[in-house]
Amino acid sequence: MSVLDEELHSAATAAAAGDREAVERVMTTLWPQVVRYCRTRVGNSTQVTRPADEVAHEALLAVARGLPALARSDHPVREVYRVVSRTVSDVHGGSAGSPDVPAEVAGLLHHLDATAREIVLLRVIDGLSVHDTAGLLGLPVGRVLVVQHEALRTLRAKVA
Numbered sequence: 001m002s003v004l005d006e007e008l009h010s011a012a013t014a015a016a017a018g019d020r021e022a023v024e025r026v027m028t029t030l031w032p033q034v035v036r037y038c039r040t041r042v043g044n045s046t047q048v049t050r051p052a053d054e055v056a057h058e059a060l061l062a063v064a065r066g067l068p069a070l071a072r073s074d075h076p077v078r079e080v081y082r083v084v085s086r087t088v089s090d091v092h093g094g095s096a097g098s099p100d101v102p103a104e105v106a107g108l109l110h111h112l113d114a115t116a117r118e119i120v121l122l123r124v125i126d127g128l129s130v131h132d133t134a135g136l137l138g139l140p141v142g143r144v145l146v147v148q149h150e151a152l153r154t155l156r157a158k159v160a
Helices: 003-016 020-042 052-065 067-072 076-091 103-109 114-125 130-137 141-159
Strands: none
Touching: 003 020, 003 067, 003 076, 020 052, 020 067, 020 076, 020 114, 052 067, 052 076, 067 076, 076 130, 103 114, 103 141, 114 130, 114 141, 130 141
């Protein structure tokens, strides 16, 4: 379990037991990552139906409703990621592209399978480390590196 997983597990356990300060700790800890993820996936342009920060609030509410599940999970960060990605998908119809990603790049990403696309988005667009990406997706670090390498090679071939 990573340090963030341990911190989140501890706070979620206390929050599920009714500790309001623990709920605040969970939300404060998660807010920057959730906002960054939502801004990357949803964007903040006028073309979107709902602003990314509003989607992030909704995602955190969904996380708050699932605090007991987080407290039981061995990998709470992975659970948070699932809830947030599902919320973004529900709000925006499962679109993988982002208004902040140029249309050419978004079009290229559709040549990748879902896992490779998510790895490229998390690593390249969101700027997550390989360890954080592996933890979020529940994959070994080596697998993330291999999939990222193959995805970038595929994208380079499509551009050339």
